[in-house]
Amino acid sequence: xxxxxxxxxxxxxxxxxxxxxxxxxxxxxxxxxxxxxxxxxxxxxxxxxxxxxxxxxxxxxxxxxxxxxxxxxxxxxxxxxxxxxxxxxxxxxxxxxxxxxxxxxxxxxxxxxxxxxxxxxxxxxxxxxxxxxxxxxxxxxxxxxxxxxxxxxxxxxxxxxxxxxxxxxxxxxx
Amino acid sequence: xxxxxxxxxxxxxxxxxxxxxxxxxxxxxxxxxxxxxxxxxxxxxxxxxxxxxxxxxxxxxxxxxxxxxxxxxxxxxxxxxxxxxxxxxxxxxxxxxxxxxxxxxxxxxxxxxxxxxxxxxxxxxxxxxxxxxxxxxxxxxxxxxxxxxxxxxxxxxxxxxxxxxxxxxxxxxxxxxxxxxxxxxxxxxxxxxxxxxxxxxxxxxxxxxxxxxxxxxxxxxxxxxxxxxxxxxxxxxxxxxxxxxxxxxxxxxxxxxxxxxxxxxxxxxxxxxxxxxxxxxxxxxxxxxxxxxxxxxxxxxxx
Numbered sequence: 138x139x140x141x142x143x144x145x146x147x148x149x150x151x152x153x154x155x156x157x158x159x160x161x162x163x164x165x166x167x168x169x170x171x172x173x174x175x176x177x178x179x180x181x182x183x184x185x186x187x188x189x190x191x192x193x194x195x196x197x198x199x200x201x202x203x204x205x206x207x208x209x210x211x212x213x214x215x216x217x218x219x220x221x222x223x224x225x226x227x228x229x230x231x232x233x234x235x236x237x238x239x240x241x242x243x244x245x246x247x248x249x250x251x252x253x254x255x256x257x258x259x260x261x262x263x264x265x266x267x268x269x270x271x272x273x274x275x276x277x278x279x280x281x282x283x284x285x286x287x288x289x290x291x292x293x294x295x296x297x298x299x300x301x302x303x304x305x306x307x308x309x310x311x
Numbered sequence: 312x313x314x315x316x317x318x319x320x321x322x323x324x325x326x327x328x329x330x331x332x333x334x335x336x337x338x339x340x341x342x343x344x345x346x347x348x349x350x351x352x353x354x355x356x357x358x359x360x361x362x363x364x365x366x367x368x369x370x371x372x373x374x375x376x377x378x379x380x381x382x383x384x385x386x387x388x389x390x391x392x393x394x395x396x397x398x399x400x401x402x403x404x405x406x407x408x409x410x411x412x413x414x415x416x417x418x419x420x421x422x423x424x425x426x427x428x429x430x431x432x433x434x435x436x437x438x439x440x441x442x443x444x445x446x447x448x449x450x451x452x453x454x455x456x457x458x459x460x461x462x463x464x465x466x467x468x469x470x471x472x473x474x475x476x477x478x479x480x481x482x483x484x485x486x487x488x489x490x491x492x493x494x495x496x497x498x499x500x501x502x503x504x505x506x507x508x509x510x511x512x513x514x515x516x517x518x519x520x521x522x523x524x525x526x527x528x529x530x531x532x533x534x535x536x537x538x539x540x541x542x543x544x545x546x547x548x549x550x551x552x553x554x555x556x557x558x559x560x561x562x563x564x565x566x567x568x569x570x571x572x573x574x575x576x577x578x579x580x581x582x583x584x585x586x587x588x589x590x591x592x593x594x595x596x597x598x599x600x601x602x603x604x605x606x607x608x609x610x611x612x613x614x
Contacts, residue, residue: 218572223564226601230608258571260578265563265588269415269602307609 180234180300191239193283218251232309314370317349321383323376330466382443407598465552492531495540563592
C-alpha cells in the first residue's frame with residue numbers, strides 16, 4: 138500500500154472572503170500565538186478507523202462540530218482486524234509520527250472478534266517496537282463506538298498531545 | 312560450452328559453500344559444465360584476479376553473506392560489475408542474515424560489547440591493523456546492487472543450489488515457490504486452539520501433529536516453502552530461516568498478525584510468551600524489516 142503524507146495546507150481557497158467561514162461566522166484564527174518554548178512541530182498521525190464504529194464515530198464528531206487537532210489522516214478499513222501490523226510499520230517507516238487504530242468496543246465487533254485479534258497483535262507489535270528502540274507510544278489502540286463522537290475526539294486530541302511530547306519520528310524525511 | 316562461475320563470500324559463516332559441497336559425488340555431474348574462476352573457499356584465486364577480469368565476463372556470480380565491512384561492499388560491487396547473472400546465495404545475501412539482528416544497536420555499542428567488554432577478553436583493545444572498517448549497519452545486498460536471482464536459505468539446501476544452477480545453465484527461468492513450509496510439512500493440521508506457548512525443550516512433542524497446534528512456535532506458516540520442511544519433519548519447529556513467503560515484505564509483522572489471530576490467550580499472556588520478539592520473529596531477516604530500516608534512517612539523519 139502507498140501512503141503519502143503531504144504538508145498540511147492552511148491557505149484558504151481562493152474566492153472566499155478571508156473574514157468569513159463557510160458558515161458565515163466571522164473567522165477567528167484557529168492558530169493561537171505560540172507560547173514560549175512551544176515548537177513548530179505538527180505531528181502527522183495516521184488513523185485506521187473501522188467502518189462500523191469509529192469511522193461513524195468520527196463522522197458524528199464532525200457533524201456535532203467537535204473541535205480536534207487537524208493532524209490526523211483517517212483511512213477507513215472494514216474492521217480493525219484487517220489492519221496488518223505491516224501497514225502500521227510501513228506507515229511509521231514512511232515517516233508517520235504516530236499511528237492510531239480505532240475500533241469497536243470489545244463484544245461490539247461487526248465481525249465478532251476482529252477487534253480482539255487487533256488487540257493481541259497490538260500488544261505484540263508494541264513490545265517489538267520497544268525492543269527495536271522505537272517509542273511504543275507512537276502507536277495507540279482505542280475503542281470508540283458510532284455513538285461516541287466525544288470519545289473519538291478525546292482519543293485524537295490525546296494522541297496528538299502524546300506524539301507532540303515524543304517529538305518527530307526520527308525516521309521521518311525532512 | 313562451459314560457463315564461467317565465481318563465488319564470493321562476504322561476511323558470513325560460509326555455510327552455503329558447505330551445503331553445496333554436501334553434494335559430494337553429485338558435484339561431478341555439474342562440474343564439467345562449469346569453469347571456476349573465483350572461489351576463495353576452495354580454490355586459490357585472489358581478489359586481484361577477479362578485478363583484472365573484463366566486465367560481465369563471468370556467466371554466473373554467486374554472492375554469499377552480507378556487507379558488514381567496507382571490503383564487503385567493494386567485493387559486492389566488483390561481483391556485480393563482472394557477472395552477467397548475479398545470484399543472492401543464502402538468506403544473508405537476500406535479507407541480511409542473522410547478523411542483521413545487530414541493527415538493533417549502534418555500531419559503537421556493538422564494537423564496545425564485542426571487543427572491549429566480552430567476558431573472555433583479558434586485554435581489551437580494538438583491532439586496527441589489516442582489518443577493514445565496519446559499515447554502520449547491515450543492509451540486505453539487494454539494497455546495494457541489483458541481483459538477478461534470489462536464492463534464500465540458511466543455508467539453501469544442496470538441492471536448491473543445484474536446481475538454480477541447472478536452470479541457469481540450461482537457460483530456463485528460475486522462480487521461487489509460492490508456497491509456505493506448511494504446504495510441504497507432512498504433519499496433520501487441525502483447528503488451532505493454542506492456550507500456551509512452550510519452549511522447544513518443554514513437554515513431549517506428538518510426532519504426527521502440527522507443532523504449532525501443540526503450542527510450539529513453528530514459523531512454517533510465514534516462511535517460504537523452499538527447504539522441504541526439513542526441520543518440522545523431524546519435530547524441530549521452523550525458525551523461519553529461509554525468510555518470508557514470496558511477496559511478504561516484513562516477516563515478523565506477518566508472524567505477529569497470524570499469532571494475534573490464532574492464539575486463544577489474553578493479550579497479556581501472549582505478550583509474556585515472547586521475551587525477545589525480534590529474535591523470535593526476525594531470526595534471519597531483521598535487516599530487511601521496516602523496523603531496522605527505520606532505525607537506519609534515524610541513524611543516518613543523526614550524522
